Amino acid sequence: MGGAYSDTTVIIPTFNERRNIGRLIRRLLKLYPGIRVIISDDGSNDGTREEVMAMTSRSNGVRFLDRRNSRQHGLTVSVLDAVMSVKNSKIIVMDGDMQHPPEKVGELSKALDSCDIAVGVRTSVENWGFHRRVISKCMAYLSYAIFAVQGRKVCNDIMSGFFGIKADVFKRLIRENRGSFVPDGYKVLLDILRLCDSNNRLEEVYYSTFHRREYGQSKFRFKHVVNTLRSTFR
Ligand SMILES: Nc1nc2c(ncn2[C@@H]2O[C@H](COP(=O)(O)OP(=O)(O)O)[C@@H](O)[C@H]2O)c(=O)[nH]1
Ligand SMILES: [Mg+2]
Structure with a gap:
């Protein structure tokens, strides 16, 4: 498949995102000719699967990874x-609820021409309650401090769920450190920053607002705070 973005695959983890996911995929396909999209779904029961399957039959750039029985x-x-399962050289990871701006995927992809890891850094957060704000800030400062003291890679949004990484770098990290990732964690970037080499180049791509999710509810739970600590201290 040709197109300016035929070197890029977007991975979107989903759980019950039926009302958001179709719009996000359509937007990505429209903005980025040749891009591939993998929806990695953990057994949604709200029709996410049917929504995406209908799109996979119309576009061969879209794939549904069914993890129901994993x-x-x-x-x-x-x-x-x-x-x-990615064959392209660049990977972008983003949420399926429209909180990450599809318009910035192109910048993350371009950044990967000159770096190994490109992190989407949010400058503000919309509509988070007091508790979520405090928890998120505390966790971010703690992880940043621990990583900095240990001489590990850091960036201005260490908790970002929106980032790009060269596929070969990511695959090598997984092959060599599978057991060190926190599988039921929420912060895959933290694991990557903890495990990557100091010579992996990192760039930041700023975006203005981490918007409120379009539909549905956050799946963020207290256990994810614990998992973030595990990602930080491993
Ligand atoms: N595959 C998978 N996706 C998940 C899981 N939990 C959340 N997600 C997805 O991960 C993304 C971020 O989750 P969300 O609930 O929006 O978290 P928040 O933005 O931190 O409040 C969304 O696309 C969710 O559908 C899970 O257990 N498995
Ligand atoms: Mg969200």
Whole structure:
């Protein structure tokens, strides 16, 4: 398949995103000719699967990774499983609820021409309650401090779920450190930054607002805070 973005695959982990996912995929296909999209779904029961399957029959750039019967569920393991089937040289990871701007995927992809990891850095967050804001800030500062002290890679949005990475770099990290990723974690980027080499180049791509999710509810739970600590201290 030709097109300016035929070197790029977007991986979107999903759980019950029926009302968001169709719009996001259409937007990506429209903005980025030749791009591929993998929806890595953990057994949604709201019709996400049917929504995406209908699109896979219309566009061969879209694939549905059905993890319904997988041994292990979770955001991170869903991304890792998808990575191993990517044939393109660049990978972008983003959420399926329209909180990450599809308009910035192109910039992340271009950044990967000159770096190994490109992190989408949000400058503000829309509509998060007080608790979520405090938890998120505390976790981010803690992880940043621990990583900085250990001489590991850091960036201005260490908790970002929106990033790009060269496929060969990501695959090597998974092959060599599979057991070190926190499979049911929420912060796959933290694992990557903890495990990558100091010579992996990192760039940041700023975007203005982490918008409110379009439909449905966040799946963020207290256990994800614990998992983030595991990602930080491993
Ligand atoms: N495959 C998979 N995706 C998940 C899981 N939990 C959340 N997601 C997806 O991960 C993305 C981020 O989740 P979300 O609930 O929006 O988290 P928040 O933005 O931090 O509140 C969304 O696309 C979710 O559908 C999971 O256990 N498995
Ligand atoms: Mg979200």
